[in-house]
């Protein structure tokens with residue numbers, strides 16, 4: 050593939066084509082979910098990443114095997130099933146644990162380490178945003194998409210399907226900003242050397258949660274929503 054043409058394409062489109070590229074982008078701090086609309090050249094410039102190094106890695110990865118594009122081939126209803134069964138279930142499983150860990154850290158270390166109370170507050174803010182977000186998707190947007198995909202009339206009070214999609218994208222941007230804040234507060238999820246086990250488990254879980262939420266948002270913003278919008282053309 051011509052490397053120059055890769056630089057001109059959007060980051061979201063490149064990840065939708067081959068999800069393994071997401072791992073390379075993550076390594077370099079390139080936002081591929083909320084910032085998925087940017088060209089790779091612009092995203093590199095924004096993240097301060099040398100394009101030749103990134104293109105080398107993408108090329109090595111492309112030569113190492115075929116992409117798993119199973120999700121891209123799924124009918125819309127099955128893609129939604131996948132998102133709900135994997136990513137919505139994951140948020141519901143981990144949210145209470147993260148709230149418990151951060152509450153424990155506030156009790157044990159909140160008075161001595163300046164980052165702990167803001168960390169707990171931002172984790173709470175993230176979960177307060179995410180739980181209703183999942184419900185809006187499951188109860189309003191996803192049933193409407195399933196109906197559209199089945200060729201049925203969409204019975205919603207939201208007007209055009211683009212309206213709830215834009216609302217969800219906006220909420221994804223908000224969640225992405227909170228994740229960036231958490232990364233900043235925690236110094237890229239690096240616990241101090243003398244950190245207790247809860248602190249270490251909390252940071253490791255947060256790093257995993259971030260990766261899962263990035264993938265979750267990517268699947269909705271760059272795979273699901275464009276396919277739905279294409280149905281309306």
Ligand SMILES: [Fe+2]
Pocket residue numbers: 132136137183186265269
């Ligand atoms: Fe979702």
Ligand SMILES: [Fe+2]
Pocket residue numbers: 182186217221266269
């Ligand atoms: Fe979402």
